Amino acid sequence: MADVDAARRKLEAALGPEAVLSDPLALRLYARDASMVEGGCALVALPTTTEQVQACVRAAVTHDLPIVPRGSGTGLAGAATPIGDSLVVATARMTGIVEVRPEDRLAWVEPGLPNLDLADHLRPMGWTYAPDPSSQQTSSIGGNVNTNAGGPHCLAYGVTSAHVLALDVVMPDGSLERLGAEGPEAAGYDLRGVVVGSEGTLGIVTRVCVRILPTPPAVRTMLFGFDTVEACAATVSAIIARGVVPAAVEMMDQGIVRAVESFAHAGYPVDAAAVLLVEVDGTDAGVAAQTHEVEAAADANGVSSVRVASDHVERALLWKGRKSAFGAIAQIAPHYHLHDCVVPRTKLVEVMRGVYAIAERHGLIVTNVFHAGDGNLHPLFSFDRSVPGTLERVLRASDEVVRLCVDAGGALSGEHGIGLEKRDFMSLVFSAEDLAAQACLRAAFDPDGRMNPRKVLPDGARCGEFAIAATGSGHAASDAADLPEGSWI
């Protein structure tokens, strides 16, 4: 039986009373992430050290509370949305950069550190941390690790999992373990690789050893406008066919370009049907050669406008256009639902057309800004939640978008994760055997199902050999009734 009061007293003793929140207002603040799913929790703890995180986990174990780890709460899948009598363990106060060791190409950081703070710290030293999610100003490294976050520059450099060497993890029983190693290989199975992207269901990450890279000596940023979406998408394939893997290839459709332009004034071509932002980097000679190939690919597809950043000021401006997309869309309508699905690159146009048709059918405004090089689409529905029936239409349209992407050979999520939002779609892409294997993996870390229950896997996915409910049915009723609105049962 969960004993919230006893847990609170124990936490207050270990962390200090100001680090434990239980008043209704505070609890509401932590009842959701940036998705549309709202839940609720019993307690929020704000630890500052690994030992305090261990104390949190031990208190939850002793008093039988589910645990929901939380970074900055910018997640878009409801993975950090707590349900039931949960203890939310938020890492917002663990923001240190512990050490940077260029000679070993690594840095140790605390999990609550915002992604951009790390990038800003490394830049003057001549180093970078490659993953750069659009939310990098606020999202935390710990959250990035647990969602395996991507970003524009992950096309050439790989997503978060390629940049995490080791993790200090407080396990579901409160013990502290180091998974992975500072060096290139570690003993045992690749548990570091398994924890990356596990959405806070395997343990609480309290320290991250990231791989850092020297800043490339040269970089060039280009913006191309096209008269058709087809020509824009065809250019992406043409670039790759020419043997170039740019650092970033981002595509934006007309709707988003217009919103961005009136917001950021970055000089984007508002008459183009679609624009492509391409960045190449490397040595001086390498950048020159790649630029030549990229321009040739755009030419061959009838590019209508070309802009090449002449200095770092102009480069920053071109990127400002891309990075302010989410701010800009607030002008369209008060609420948005940002989708995330990934399809084979060659299906981009077909799927975009399908998304436009779905939006039209449901009378919704949709715009698109996405990582075209990776085939990772981000259809963005803008709407006003206060208009009755709108949310339902958005959810129905979203459901169709997911199925469209899966039918095109895609996956449920390219970078935002499954969380609560998409867990019931899991059986669209995985068989019962597949899900059972995933449940086994989870149960191996967390046999009691204490960590972030009911996330990622649909109810009913179990690890047969253990006969253990890997989805925490011990902590929440197994019927759907108690799941929050928006979690698409």
Place this chain on the structure above:
Amino acid sequence: MDLIHPRTVVDVAEALGTASQDGISVLVVGGRRHLDKGNPTDVDVELWTTQLDQVVAYEPDEMLVVVQSGMRCGALAELLAQHRQEWPADAPADATVGGVIASGSTSARRLRVGALRDTVVEMQLVTGDGRVVTSGARTVKNVTGYDVHRLMTGSLGTLGVITQVALKVRPMPERRRTLVAVGDVALATTIAAEVPLVAGVLGTHEGLEVRLEGWPDEIDELASAVTRLAGDTVALDEDSSFPRIPWWLWPDGGTVLEVAVVPSSLPGILAGSTNYAALAGVGIAWVGAASLGEIVAVRRRVEGTGGVAPAIRGPGGLGGTLPVPDVHRRLKASFDPANVLAPGRAWTPGTAAPRAPTSGG
């Protein structure tokens, strides 16, 4: 010794189902190039993957290829070369794709191309008790569910048989050049740190090999940077392989340890060693050890830096200390409940005592 030589994934599933029921132990075998890694085990049967050698799908535009696991690396390289692409495993031509992945092997160009484990985006596997499981997706990016395929990568055939994989491939570099020079691992480390985008720097007891890849002008630019640091260099012809010094040709009989440490500690660990090949900047070194004493001495130095040094040739076992033994035990128990897959070979605390002369579990 009996032999299973399946042609389909269904054959694999049936064979393992039977093996689990009857308690028959099985060793998965690909190209036989890396069978020494892990504690040697006596098994009842070998399961050869080499007839699972089909190309399932290849879309050059997607930079993805889907193949069965028994495909030889040489055959895959030929296929990809037709579209000027590569999977940068740098493994022997007769090694299999599944073997490279299951043995967790490292590309010689890891400095530039990253870890091979990050190229595996989808996997089909058969668990020890014969269940067919798929994980991941055929897209370059994907965060749908748990990455069972990451668990299998480097698992030495102890959790399941990898039957099929989707791999991220890359464009073949326009030009390549290998420079050889006089120098040791310390110089190699300097080059790796100071020459941007160098593909690989191999420091050996016989000298240095520096691999450059890229666009024609870029190669010239990089070559002069290397020469500035290394003094005289000699360029090998364009299609020489990298590395040129094949460490597997070292005299038989001894042990080869695969040291993995932070890059800056390689020179210290290799100081005084007369038989090594090190990937500078990466932190991997293959070190010849002629005796048990040498193995222990190398491991002591390595473990002092938080690294590992499993034997990949000859006796020596895996070494190192296993983190979270309970998690390892539960994983083994759920993926191979009857403990038939190479029992005792690796990381299965409680199921077998390590037999080889290791300094750790």
